[in-house]
Amino acid sequence: MNFDLDKITRENVKGLKPYSSARDEYVSDGSTMVFLDANENPFENGTNRYPDPQQRSLKAVLAAQKGIQEGNILLGNGSDEVLDLLFRAFCEPAKDNIITLPPTYGMYQVLSGINSVENRTVLLDADFQPNVDAILAVADNNSKLMFLCSPNNPTGNGISTQKISRLLTAFKGLVVIDEAYIDFSTEESWVSKLSEYPNLVVTQTLSKAYGMAGIRLGMCMASTEIIAVLNKIKPPYNVNELTQQSALQRVSDPKAVQQEVNLILGERQRLHTALETVSFVSKVYPSDANFILAKVDNATLRYNQLVDQGIVVRNRTTQPLCENTMRFTVGTPEENKKLITALTSLV
């Protein structure tokens, strides 16, 4: 194995010690301890105290569910914060580069711009799978992160397990698998492979299947060594108290989440079938996520027509390999019916 975490960590980050906040030492557990250490207002109202900087209660539940240790998890203000922390820990601005595989999630490109890190793009092939040889050919000693989105947004397909294995083995930087949609997929999460690949990072989120986009809770799962590096640069109170409480409540009821996921999967199938009957739809792509990509005659025209009927979907026509495609999020049964009725009525 040719992976060396020390080699890919930024020099300034190596020397950092995590900021030690008052709440790192003791967390209020409703006991009789007197907390006069953090200059908080002492009158209880539910949020007068700083939140646990390590989100211990929430991580305990997540670790048990995912079969890993709490030390394998870092939580963030959405996975977008987690992705940004990866840039800041490993990518030297104006020197290092990342590799992304369009068409894919737009945030990788946005974060590369913000952090002044070159984004080397290698298009997916016609089946929306990675071209492994072409990817490895653009990688050099300054390639620190590779982003694989599986299931991929906006195409909806999972990335081939074999190809991911090859990339994990050959790439000298971190391979970040963005599993925002994994709960809708038939594929197994890569979290179970963390001990096999020291350069594997898996990100997940409560924003999609868990129905909690509003609270902003993202997860990063990796070796304890990688998580320790990220902990050095994470803002101490990046996950607020209300988010920790709502997240804990939600993940403690996996049956309720699974019920909604099952409903969405049923609707996805129905929507797929219905889309195939729409006259101007020429292709409906198979989806492992909670959205469906479809090719139409004129995506911009159809997008505007739907907006006129009060339905907002995503026009993906400017994305590479996605000319005249639209991305439909699977909604409630009523919403999907409205969408299909609207699409069928268009001329």
Ligand SMILES: *Cc1c(COP(=O)(O)O)cnc(C)c1O
């Ligand atoms: C929606 C989405 C996310 C979620 O980001 P959050 O910041 O956790 O809401 C992450 N990755 C992809 C590919 C997504 O589509």
